[in-house]
Amino acid sequence: MTRMNLDRRGFLAVAAGAALAGVAQPARAAVTDDTLNQLAASAARAGSILWYESSPRDQIDRVIAAFTQRFPAVRLEHVRDTGGNAMAGRVIQEVQGNTRTCDVGTNSASVIWQLVGRNMVERVDWAARGADARLAPTPFTLLTTASTYVILSNSRMVSDADAPRTWEDLANPRWREKFGTWIRSEGLTSLAAVWGEDRVARYIEQLNAQRPFLFKSTFPLAQQLAAGEVAVALGIYHTAQPPIRRGAPIRVTVPDPAAISSLFSFLPTAGRNKDGGLLLALWLATPGGAQAYEQATGRGNYLIEGTETARLLAGRTVAEFTPDQTERMLPILTRFNNMLQNGGGREVD
Amino acid sequence: MRTIEALPAQSAAPGEVKRPIAWARWLPAIGAGAVLAYLVLVPLLLMLVSSLRPGGFPLDPGWTFANYATVYGAAGFPRLVGTTIAFAIGSTALALALGIALAWLIERTDLPLRGTIRALVILPMATPPILLAIGWAMLLSPRTGFFNLLIRDVFGLAQSPFNVFSLGGMIFVEGLSLVPTTFLFLSPAFRNMDPSLEEAAITSGAGIGMLLRRILLPMLWPSILAAGAFLLIVCLVVFDIPGTLGMPARIFVLSTQIYYLAVDSPTGVPLYGQVSALAAFFLCILFVLGWAYHRLTRQAQRYRTITGKGFRPRLMRLGGWRWVAFAGVSAYFLLAVVAPLAILFWTSLMPYQTRVTWAALDLVTLDNHIDFFANRRVLEAAGNSLTVALVAATAVALISVVLAWLVVRAKIPGARLLDGLAFAPVAMPGVMLGVALVYVYLTLDLGFAVYGTIWIIAIAYVTHYVSFGTRLANGVMVQLHPELEEAGAASGASTVRVLRRITLPLIWPAVVAIWIWVVAHALRELSTALMLQGRGNVVVPTLLWDYWSGGEPNRAAAVGVWLVVALVIFLSLWQAVARSRLERSS
Amino acid sequence: MLTVSGLVKRYDTRRADAFAVRAVSFDVAQGEFFTLLGPSGCGKTTTLRSVAGLETPDSGEIAIDGVSVFSSAKGTVVPVAKRDIAMVFQSYAIWPHMTVRENVAFPLEAMGVNGAEAKRRIESALSIVGLTAFADRPAPMLSGGQQQRVALARAIVKQAKVLLLDEPLSNLDAKLREQMRVELRDLQRRIGTTAIYVTHDQDEALSLSDRIAVMKDGAIVELDTPQALYLRPRTTFTARFVGQADLLPCTVVERGADRLALDTPLGPLHSTVFPPGLDGTLALLVRPEHIEFRDGEAAFGRNMLGGVVQRVLFSGRLVEYVVQVGAAALRVQATSRSLKAEGDRVTLHLPPERCVVVAGDADS
Ligand SMILES: Nc1ncnc2c1ncn2[C@@H]1O[C@H](COP(=O)(O)OP(=O)(O)O)[C@@H](O)[C@H]1O
Numbered sequence A: 001m002t003r004m005n006l007d008r009r010g011f012l013a014v015a016a017g018a019a020l021a022g023v024a025q026p027a028r029a030a031v032t033d034d035t036l037n038q039l040a041a042s043a044a045r046a047g048s049i050l051w052y053e054s055s056p057r058d059q060i061d062r063v064i065a066a067f068t069q070r071f072p073a074v075r076l077e078h079v080r081d082t083g084g085n086a087m088a089g090r091v092i093q094e095v096q097g098n099t100r101t102c103d104v105g106t107n108s109a110s111v112i113w114q115l116v117g118r119n120m121v122e123r124v125d126w127a128a129r130g131a132d133a134r135l136a137p138t139p140f141t142l143l144t145t146a147s148t149y150v151i152l153s154n155s156r157m158v159s160d161a162d163a164p165r166t167w168e169d170l171a172n173p174r175w176r177e178k179f180g181t182w183i184r185s186e187g188l189t190s191l192a193a194v195w196g197e198d199r200v201a202r203y204i205e206q207l208n209a210q211r212p213f214l215f216k217s218t219f220p221l222a223q224q225l226a227a228g229e230v231a232v233a234l235g236i237y238h239t240a241q242p243p244i245r246r247g248a249p250i251r252v253t254v255p256d257p258a259a260i261s262s263l264f265s266f267l268p269t270a271g272r273n274k275d276g277g278l279l280l281a282l283w284l285a286t287p288g289g290a291q292a293y294e295q296a297t298g299r300g301n302y303l304i305e306g307t308e309t310a311r312l313l314a315g316r317t318v319a320e321f322t323p324d325q326t327e328r329m330l331p332i333l334t335r336f337n338n339m340l341q342n343g344g345g346r347e348v349d
Numbered sequence B: 001m002r003t004i005e006a007l008p009a010q011s012a013a014p015g016e017v018k019r020p021i022a023w024a025r026w027l028p029a030i031g032a033g034a035v036l037a038y039l040v041l042v043p044l045l046l047m048l049v050s051s052l053r054p055g056g057f058p059l060d061p062g063w064t065f066a067n068y069a070t071v072y073g074a075a076g077f078p079r080l081v082g083t084t085i086a087f088a089i090g091s092t093a094l095a096l097a098l099g100i101a102l103a104w105l106i107e108r109t110d111l112p113l114r115g116t117i118r119a120l121v122i123l124p125m126a127t128p129p130i131l132l133a134i135g136w137a138m139l140l141s142p143r144t145g146f147f148n149l150l151i152r153d154v155f156g157l158a159q160s161p162f163n164v165f166s167l168g169g170m171i172f173v174e175g176l177s178l179v180p181t182t183f184l185f186l187s188p189a190f191r192n193m194d195p196s197l198e199e200a201a202i203t204s205g206a207g208i209g210m211l212l213r214r215i216l217l218p219m220l221w222p223s224i225l226a227a228g229a230f231l232l233i234v235c236l237v238v239f240d241i242p243g244t245l246g247m248p249a250r251i252f253v254l255s256t257q258i259y260y261l262a263v264d265s266p267t268g269v270p271l272y273g274q275v276s277a278l279a280a281f282f283l284c285i286l287f288v289l290g291w292a293y294h295r296l297t298r299q300a301q302r303y304r305t306i307t308g309k310g311f312r313p314r315l316m317r318l319g320g321w322r323w324v325a326f327a328g329v330s331a332y333f334l335l336a337v338v339a340p341l342a343i344l345f346w347t348s349l350m351p352y353q354t355r356v357t358w359a360a361l362d363l364v365t366l367d368n369h370i371d372f373f374a375n376r377r378v379l380e381a382a383g384n385s386l387t388v389a390l391v392a393a394t395a396v397a398l399i400s401v402v403l404a405w406l407v408v409r410a411k412i413p414g415a416r417l418l419d420g421l422a423f424a425p426v427a428m429p430g431v432m433l434g435v436a437l438v439y440v441y442l443t444l445d446l447g448f449a450v451y452g453t454i455w456i457i458a459i460a461y462v463t464h465y466v467s468f469g470t471r472l473a474n475g476v477m478v479q480l481h482p483e484l485e486e487a488g489a490a491s492g493a494s495t496v497r498v499l500r501r502i503t504l505p506l507i508w509p510a511v512v513a514i515w516i517w518v519v520a521h522a523l524r525e526l527s528t529a530l531m532l533q534g535r536g537n538v539v540v541p542t543l544l545w546d547y548w549s550g551g552e553p554n555r556a557a558a559v560g561v562w563l564v565v566a567l568v569i570f571l572s573l574w575q576a577v578a579r580s581r582l583e584r585s586s
Numbered sequence C: 001m002l003t004v005s006g007l008v009k010r011y012d013t014r015r016a017d018a019f020a021v022r023a024v025s026f027d028v029a030q031g032e033f034f035t036l037l038g039p040s041g042c043g044k045t046t047t048l049r050s051v052a053g054l055e056t057p058d059s060g061e062i063a064i065d066g067v068s069v070f071s072s073a074k075g076t077v078v079p080v081a082k083r084d085i086a087m088v089f090q091s092y093a094i095w096p097h098m099t100v101r102e103n104v105a106f107p108l109e110a111m112g113v114n115g116a117e118a119k120r121r122i123e124s125a126l127s128i129v130g131l132t133a134f135a136d137r138p139a140p141m142l143s144g145g146q147q148q149r150v151a152l153a154r155a156i157v158k159q160a161k162v163l164l165l166d167e168p169l170s171n172l173d174a175k176l177r178e179q180m181r182v183e184l185r186d187l188q189r190r191i192g193t194t195a196i197y198v199t200h201d202q203d204e205a206l207s208l209s210d211r212i213a214v215m216k217d218g219a220i221v222e223l224d225t226p227q228a229l230y231l232r233p234r235t236t237f238t239a240r241f242v243g244q245a246d247l248l249p250c251t252v253v254e255r256g257a258d259r260l261a262l263d264t265p266l267g268p269l270h271s272t273v274f275p276p277g278l279d280g281t282l283a284l285l286v287r288p289e290h291i292e293f294r295d296g297e298a299a300f301g302r303n304m305l306g307g308v309v310q311r312v313l314f315s316g317r318l319v320e321y322v323v324q325v326g327a328a329a330l331r332v333q334a335t336s337r338s339l340k341a342e343g344d345r346v347t348l349h350l351p352p353e354r355c356v357v358v359a360g361d362a363d364s
């Protein structure tokens, strides 16, 4: 199951092989309106577009509204992915059961890589469609959005002067038993793309010495920070937005390097409306689509000019493994997960 | 209705007695078996297959035992099992102790306000467990917990007295959350008991403790055992409470492991093979429990408390204890019902998670409730939820009664196998049931779509909840003296008429309990609905999940509040109907 | 009216000897009151339930009014509801969720009888058992005797050919039991139905029945009228089970055409009642009430014995004595007209026509 039978021929030329560690800068090449309009015409003939994506329905309703405004003839339908690995399971079952699956899906590289390993993902010449090479690190994936790991603090409990701003600040013993984080180590694993595995491992040991509260999702982490259960946290930018929007006392800082987890769009080979899937993926990578998506979901594409995420990460080193490094990344992720779950945290009282 | 089943007498060897009667006895078994095989066996087999697939998906190629080796050979496995069993036994014991006490006080004594308490005690059942868990975290977390701060300030303690993020905390919350289920399990059994059994004990000089220990518990043994076995398995599989309260403190149980494997494993694909291999462990425990249940309740006639004579519904007078008992029940009620529901309500009025303080009152807003009702899917979701809940509840009640009758009363051949099958689904992790159903309805062409509709959700609920329904129905059916039904047959009534006019009315409290339980659970159940969601089958819990997973627990709490309201409406309607029936008949 | 032949039933088929009923056969005539009598566990209920159709026997034949309702050979099983029977259960089986009237109405409802006809039959059944005033009471709110009557009314309302009763009186107190016994007998006569009655109480069996089948270990050991069973039992089992019995081991010394000379622990005795075959162990039965005091007579002559009163048990109407005769002790019952005291020397007469020789061991 963990062994992947990847078909690599297509993307080795594109992928740099090294960690994605450039300073965030908007992409140059752009998808033209012509391309989109042509795709829209044939997509409309093929029926609706079915999109699997994990944002709440009411958020995606707004994305669909923007899409429909831009392409009135094309109908876009969304089925909510419940997160984690659910989408891979769903697509595999639907393909095996010979029923309709999505035309386009948006998910993390590791999920897509499982489907690639089962030959279930369409290979696309993204460059020919006008997408910048940095948006499409492999022929199977087009960058749609990214979660950005951020340092959060409760602004009522922690003064501006004391607020942690850097990775090192979080390891300060003053936050012992006042620090919370996600039970999964995606962000820290991304950080390893810049820092290297060993340095991050040592860093996690420092964090473990804080006896952190572990949350099964970063949403309740932000909520509990707002409620004062923890004073500082390593969280995710967009998952802290709902309480912040409601006036919760949460302070957000993006550390440098900025660890991110990217979500890519992919086209299942079993998709019925191929052009429709392609249309949505490409549109989401245009400034119009990217902004609509970011405004609705709170997370955006840092490579597209004009997004909030691009501003947030401006000037910072972006840390993340590329999709084709998934195999290298997985053992690190597993190791870090185990370190977080088993190491030195709060004990059973 | 058959008349004379005369079969052509074939030339049998002299002296040989032919038994053409035998095959007819198998008919009901075959019928019930077919229904159960369809509902339960197919998913179970798919799960077994999945556990033996290298890829973990039942339709993947290849066979392997690697999943078992990986899961059971893991270094931490024994410790995981230890924690899980401690958690399960602790929670079950707590739920049973409280459930038994409540059921007895409410059903058998002159406790003040019994009717009201009976209706309200089960309210927390409609609250999705994730909300219940965060509610309890808000009440008992060491830093911000309402009770903790209250007690700390009142008694001037240096430290918080309770920490909900601990094994004890998990047991406490899980145990309390299962009390309504336990109560529903046991209250029909208590209600049906011939009061002269209690009176005989009291006139023999037994105190209340002795009465419980020596008479009530042994008499109600089958129901209590059935409840205990069911709760134990539920505690093994349940995820929300141990996930929410255990994870922050790094207390892991098997269900958190399953969640990790199915949803969160770093590989990018659900490790269904390993999940199924782990589920095999639950199934083994389940079958051991089922076997023990049968052994311990073999002498069914000992437990017949509904007989055809001297059955006068009378309540025991508690005398001076009445108000002590009332105080106890009220304390429980405040702690286990009012407090979490109040926190739920509080949360639904807050813009974001806040501790309960006077200052926070400034933040009160109705936005979350307004937002819920302004959601354009709310009507569709409410309609779907109601349909699913009503259909599933009715189907479960029906199937459970018929199965219990076949197993306990008709004793058809293969009865124990059927019973085991009906019990098994509770040990199936929801995701695996979902996976199996997806395959079934993707490959099975019924001529109409089931996959992606509300019907696949309804079928999942029926499958899952039939285990509760049959446990409860079995326990009550055992109490029923068979002569009551035989007298019906001897009066010339067909089996169907006997079931309808005699069996069903006599076990009616159990039928109602099953129905209410399934309605409440179907209204609140999240994970299955999510797993099976498509474009057109949004239900209220999926809306709740939308809010929850979108980082809006306060909006989710508002939905939770309305789920509780829905259950209240159901209960009141029920009470009204029951009362009018009672008035008409007297 | 009812024919049962070769009935066999085993609950536990794994154990070869675990018969609940083995080869039971009997015929019951129209209008007869037929009783199955025997100690608990001897298979009475199983037999009755097989007739009702509540149990399926392993083999045998059952016919009601000439119609086969069960035949293992032909593979016929008529379901309970289609048999022309009505049944009264030991536990009464009154449905607690119904009123008295609803309970009684149920068989008619099941048969599809309704309207005026049903009303008439219900009222009549209720009045026969004397429950008209209680018709609308919830069934559980009745005394034991009243519940018993409900069960009875529910059975007779059906007007079935055969009425089956399984220890219907055993849950009542002694006084009520005797009263109900009389009522039951009257009722059966009045409605002229055929009744099969199961009991372990010999008084009940004797006073109610036209004929009694005595059962033991799943088989009928004797089948006869109450008088015959009481006065001329053939086995020690029946002798002891039906009525009080003093059994003494005996051997035949001399055999005449109509009388036997016996050797017993009491000395030589004569009997005029004995079974046709005289093989195996024999015992002499003398019932306490058949022994006469012969005041003033010497203990000479046929079946005359001298003894000493050992114990006196005075119970009003009757007095029971234990009289020591040689090495043996005899129970003697007499009226309270003339009383004896402990230590009195008495002369006893054992009428030869009441000295019954039965098969079996006196001490077993
Ligand atoms: N349902 C049953 N299962 C197993 N054995 C039974 C069952 N019913 C009766 N028996 C056994 O069959 C024998 C005859 O029982 P029964 O007919 O009830 O006796 P009776 O009515 O004469 O007391 C007894 O030994 C009893 O234990």
Ligand SMILES: [Mg+2]
Pocket (backbone or CB within 6 Å): C041, C044, C045, C046
């Ligand atoms: Mg009996």
